[in-house]
Amino acid sequence: MMVLIYRRNLLAYSETFIDAQSGHLRRYCPYFIGRSRMQGIDLPEDWVALSKKEAPLVELTGWWPRLAERLGGANVRLVHVHFEGGGVAMYPLARRLGVPLVTACHGWDVTAEDAAR
Numbered sequence: 001m002m003v004l005i006y007r008r009n010l011l012a013y014s015e016t017f018i019d020a021q022s023g024h025l026r027r028y029c030p031y032f033i034g035r036s037r038m039q040g041i042d043l044p045e046d047w048v049a050l051s052k053k054e055a056p057l058v059e060l061t062g063w064w065p066r067l068a069e070r071l072g073g074a075n076v077r078l079v080h081v082h083f084e085g086g087g088v089a090m091y092p093l094a095r096r097l098g099v100p101l102v103t104a105c106h107g108w109d110v111t112a113e114d115a116a117r
Helices: 016-023 055-061 065-071 084-097
Strands: 002-006 029-034 048-050 076-082 101-104
Touching: 002 016, 002 084, 016 029, 055 084, 076 084, 084 101
Parallel strands: 002 029, 002 076, 029 048, 076 101
Antiparallel strands: none
């Protein structure tokens, strides 16, 4: 069983908490997805599916052909999004997969003024 963990940019040095949370999963296998890979925390390559070109398609329809190919018949149970804006982007994917979507807000995304977002 798998949990898709979404962060738009994977993963800044300051986001060790995201990596640590995934390391504590016991019943589920974490699989990181995002739009781009940034210099920061190293993630195993087989955990990461990246696609800038496919992102608009995913965000509009939830269809991510390359991710579907990489996951094969994996039993995805949850999409876990980090930071507020990603929840809107990944909602179509979670809906297409028929799984719950959880968005974790971590601070700045909760306290920022609307104009700053």
